[in-house]
Amino acid sequence: MKKILIHLESDAKASVFDQITAYDAGVDQVIAYGGVQVEEVPNLVYGAMFTRGGEGLRHSAIFIGGTHVPAAERLMKKVLDTFFGDVRVSVMFDANGSNTTAAALVRKITQGRDLKDKKALVLAGTGPVGIRGAILLAREGCEVLLSSRQLSRAQEVSEHILEHHGIPVTPVEIATQEDVSQALSQGIHIAACCGAPGVRVLDQKTWSTAPALEIIADINAVNPLGVEGMKVTDNGKEREGKIFYGAIAIGNFKMKVHRAAVQALFQSNHQVLDFSSIYELARNMEE
């Protein structure tokens, strides 16, 4: 029985990236839909629920992608609401690569280290990867600060995280390198940079003069990178006593996590691979 992955997203054209990755993970056939409206979801999901009974159900699965994360979350909710009882298939959520990227980012930061009582700053952390990264770092034992150029935006995200995940995160307004310096000087050990492609968020002078800072990671692969003096291929490289993880090192691991998660979908028919379970997968993977 072929392993079939139903790919749903709200963008007009279903992602080439996710489809190729699915095939590379061993999926036999992707059935991909772009421009999916919430009200179209039930009929598509019924097609996965009612074609293969019992043992067969685990050979169909659903992937929620797309660049627009809130729209994808609405699709995800509708998918889960459409199932009933055991008549369901496994689902993976990775809109804009947010779950696999956050999992890879935090896995790089934690690897072989105990993060208990460490302080982490998620810089430019109000996007999907930043939010997920903050939660995962907190669960690993860190005290987490999350920054935005606007305090109100950081507060909004922090409240959302507290409300939905029960995790306290401290909002910080960071608009300038002086703001970064001041934040880092509060004993920050980890800087997880989640800025947009091509946007510098951390200057060399700033990180090199932050005494407590141990680890710097960045998900921005487009020049200028998020961190001055970093290379995208840095994979645990030491510079002035700090450990660096660049966007390609994180991205390469993200690809492995992505493929492993897709493979996991077909092990049973009742998995929901959201950021927590994808991170669990990443945690248990050899690099």
Added chain:
Amino acid sequence: MKKILIHLESDAKASVFDQITAYDAGVDQVIAYGGVQVEEVPNLVYGAMFTRGGEGLRHSAIFIGGTHVPAAERLMKKVLDTFFGDVRVSVMFDANGSNTTAAALVRKITQGRDLKDKKALVLAGTGPVGIRGAILLAREGCEVLLSSRQLSRAQEVSEHILEHHGIPVTPVEIATQEDVSQALSQGIHIAACCGAPGVRVLDQKTWSTAPALEIIADINAVNPLGVEGMKVTDNGKEREGKIFYGAIAIGNFKMKVHRAAVQALFQSNHQVLDFSSIYELARNMEE
């Protein structure tokens, strides 16, 4: 040479159900199109006609699906009009599952029985499955009555059946359980319930007091079922002397018929699998 199925339908998103079923029937690749307009059909069909000559032609086939049956019939007509001579591929029509469901429904009712001189009532029979079921029951030798809540609608459908298939069907107005009782009291042996999902069309008191009634079948799988006291899994179950066929028993057989029909498509390049030929297939299948 890969077995390729071109799936065409007028709904915006091509059916997941039909695509998975095609793969489970052994199709190597489905090329699926939703939102197909009649005027787009020729170009798509040419692609099937002109890529693989001679013996190769039978490795491509066309499936017409979608929830809107009249729109699907227009696509079907255009597909058939586009072929010329032997330059054609096999085509299967199963919009809204109508042909395979009707075939499975009637096959359940007939199995091992002689329906000559039986009287059958197709309840709520003006939908695609009801119409096809009425024709198939008549061909099996039944005298057929077909009901609607509005007499005019039942008459319209009966006239359509007479005109296009040369089969006389008696239209009946049935709006209440008293109407059902009265209809059943005319010596009806078979009640084929084709109501919409979640709509009760036959109460227990009504069927249990119909003396001639022998067989009750129902295609509604959503509670409340079409027939009170029935179970969706009833597969020849006897209750108060009547034989019951529920929606899941019919549906499971429908899946087999669907797969068998898709497989049959690739045996030659000139088949038109509409409800008659799909029923012939179903008739010759082991259950």
Added chain:
Amino acid sequence: MKKILIHLESDAKASVFDQITAYDAGVDQVIAYGGVQVEEVPNLVYGAMFTRGGEGLRHSAIFIGGTHVPAAERLMKKVLDTFFGDVRVSVMFDANGSNTTAAALVRKITQGRDLKDKKALVLAGTGPVGIRGAILLAREGCEVLLSSRQLSRAQEVSEHILEHHGIPVTPVEIATQEDVSQALSQGIHIAACCGAPGVRVLDQKTWSTAPALEIIADINAVNPLGVEGMKVTDNGKEREGKIFYGAIAIGNFKMKVHRAAVQALFQSNHQVLDFSSIYELARNMEE
């Protein structure tokens, strides 16, 4: 690793023809998009660029199709602009079959012959196949005339060819059979007929009285054919001392060229299969 072909075109429905041909060429999976806008191209191309590194890159490729050639050329340009450095995949352009048809047409005309100093007339040559055919014939050593019913249109195309390909082509206005006769009487050896389906461009009286004329080829497969007295299956058939190549003989070879070009895509990650390279392929193929 699966050979994946990303099919992009501006027509609403991605071509069945191109997809089936891709599978017959050994592609494992086509991921097809119709209705592609230029601004949607980068994201789709990134999906091919960033999923499979190094050696893996050559297992993904891009095909540009669609019936509207100028729109396809804009997509092609955007695809090539999106690559950077070695991070690229191979691309084939064959909108409306123009490149493979022109290659097959000219390959038929040249086969085993030396075209140095021959004079060729591309009749009704302002469409995509005519333009490409004119360039290829010129490169084979012919002096080329290209006709249109309107001189201005022929001039426009000739200027385009000179400007973009550095090849001089003589524009001719041909509206009647007398015009054809007059053109042929200028020592034309080759008539390549590129008229629209169902449009006669060359009468028997005209070609039979053209003394220098040696070879007549026609890409119109729909009656009336482009050349009176020709058969679509003519494949080097001699009639009144002239050699004929009909649309099906050319079309059959076009299919082989098309498949060979698709196969070539996966040999490395940096090929651009446009009409020149596709013709090179065709030139080296056994018929």
